[in-house]
Amino acid sequence: xxxxxxxxxxxxxxxxxxxxxxxxxxxxxxxxxxxxxxxxxxxxxxxxxxxxxxxxxxxxxxxxxxxxxxxxxxxxxxxxxxxxxxxxxxxxxxxxxxxxxxxxxxxxxxxxxxxxxxxxxxxxxxxxxxxxxxxxxxxxxxxxxxxxxxxxxxxxxxxxxxxxxxxxxxxxxxxxxxxxxxxxxxxxxxxxxxxxxxxxxxxxxxxxxxxxxxxxxxxxxxxxxxxxxxxxxxxxxxxxxxxxxxxxxxxxxxxxxxxxxxxxxxxxxxxxxxxxxxxxxxxxxxxxxxxxxxxxxxxxxxxxxxxxxxxxxxxxxxxxxxxxxxxxxxxxxxxxxxxxxxxxxxxxxxxxxxxxxxxxxxxxxxxxxxxxxxxxxxxxxxxxxxxxxxxxxxxxxxxxxxxxxxxxxxxxx
Numbered sequence: 001x002x003x004x005x006x007x008x009x010x011x012x013x014x015x016x017x018x019x020x021x022x023x024x025x026x027x028x029x030x031x032x033x034x035x036x037x038x039x040x041x042x043x044x045x046x047x048x049x050x051x052x053x054x055x056x057x058x059x060x061x062x063x064x065x066x067x068x069x070x071x072x073x074x075x076x077x078x079x080x081x082x083x084x085x086x087x088x089x090x091x092x093x094x095x096x097x098x099x100x101x102x103x104x105x106x107x108x109x110x111x112x113x114x115x116x117x118x119x120x121x122x123x124x125x126x127x128x129x130x131x132x133x134x135x136x137x138x139x140x141x142x143x144x145x146x147x148x149x150x151x152x153x154x155x156x157x158x159x160x161x162x163x164x165x166x167x168x169x170x171x172x173x174x175x176x177x178x179x180x181x182x183x184x185x186x187x188x189x190x191x192x193x194x195x196x197x198x199x200x201x202x203x204x205x206x207x208x209x210x211x212x213x214x215x216x217x218x219x220x221x222x223x224x225x226x227x228x229x230x231x232x233x234x235x236x237x238x239x240x241x242x243x244x245x246x247x248x249x250x251x252x253x254x255x256x257x258x259x260x261x262x263x264x265x266x267x268x269x270x271x272x273x274x275x276x277x278x279x280x281x282x283x284x285x286x287x288x289x290x291x292x293x294x295x296x297x298x299x300x301x302x303x304x305x306x307x308x309x310x311x312x313x314x315x316x317x318x319x320x321x322x323x324x325x326x327x328x329x330x331x332x333x334x335x336x337x338x339x340x341x342x343x344x345x346x347x348x349x350x351x352x353x354x355x356x357x358x359x360x361x362x363x364x365x366x367x368x369x370x371x372x373x374x375x376x377x378x379x380x381x382x383x384x385x386x387x388x389x390x391x392x393x394x395x396x397x398x399x400x401x402x403x404x405x406x407x408x409x410x411x412x413x
Contacts, residue, residue, distance in 0.1 A: 022059055025064045026069060027063070028044070030042050031083070041083060041087050045354075045373075046352075048088075050083075068082055088379060091118055091376065093109060093377055094111060097116070098110050099361075100115075100151060101144070102364070104364060105120060106118060107370070107379060110141070110158075128167045129164075129165060129166045140153070143364075147162045147163045148196075149162065150185070155172075156173050159201075168199075174211075175211060179216045185201070190203055190205070191203070191205040192204065207223060209226050210226070211224070212226070212247065215251060220233060220234065220257055222252070222253055227244055229242045229251060229261065231259060240272045242259075248262055248263060249262055249287060252290050254269070257271070257272070258270060262285040265281045265282070266281075267307065279295075279307050279313065281305070283299040283300045285299055293308055294306055296331050306331070330342070330343055338354065338357070354371065354378075357373045358374075368381040
């Protein structure tokens, strides 16, 4: 068993099959190397193994106040690594607070009486004016859009104005929906819109009945009223209705203007003239989300399905507590002990173990992950660009690794 005293004073224990041969202290904990050359980090977020493909590693040296590590090999090479780009960034939270969302620079935390901005690099904090509320620490937050973040709760909305450091409370505001830098929400039968760099929302539509749900994409809005879906054309003000036998639990807009929705065991689309079924399941659909051709659905039996472009079905792990989905098709599932990210476009699956997972959410348009586990907010950021050309340029700037033409294999120059 490894027993490590962290810089924070906390003691961390981790069971290992054999003792490490070399170790060194870094800012977040301890880095060490086994005889197989595998690089490992033990800190307050857990145990992390990093395969850095350096055979015969025999020495490791780190800086106690930074995340830089050097490893030496029997072949005479020395490799420097910046672990801050590949290990999580933990931020301690109060017991009555909840991780809300994060940007490239800050993490936002909601408590029972305040909203707090924590700068990731320095841990400096800023308390938002007007953040006193009765929402509690379980409010659900949106990603940043423009200079705003929305936080929803059963009793209303909070709008974080990042420029002014102010929180505006919208009592009875419900059903927030975001498209790019625009957001809409409803109060009763009225829809309000919030645009970038504006400090106040404006009314844009009054429905004939109380609004029970909203979605927005481009110049179209779809709303759920009692017994029907209504699609609104923003430019003309024209509406078209689809009667429903019962309330749908999820719906949204597609780029061609059609509406997708669930009805009992079926996933359907509606183009304004008629409906078309996309999939039928053996159990009722409890929830559904859509992005970039992927529909992610949870069924009443606990199973999770990925329906791609209305054709192929792939079952995701069952037994999850909740599901989140980013705009770049990153699905996140979690249980109290584990968080798994599913890269739907590439098929990559990454699983991380924790204790006491409360929530997990995509950030930075899917380029990062924020996990609230126990009393910590744990931040991951994916530094590698998605396209081959951008990744090659990033490698040339960040390291002396090179990409071999034709194969894409890495070598060291």
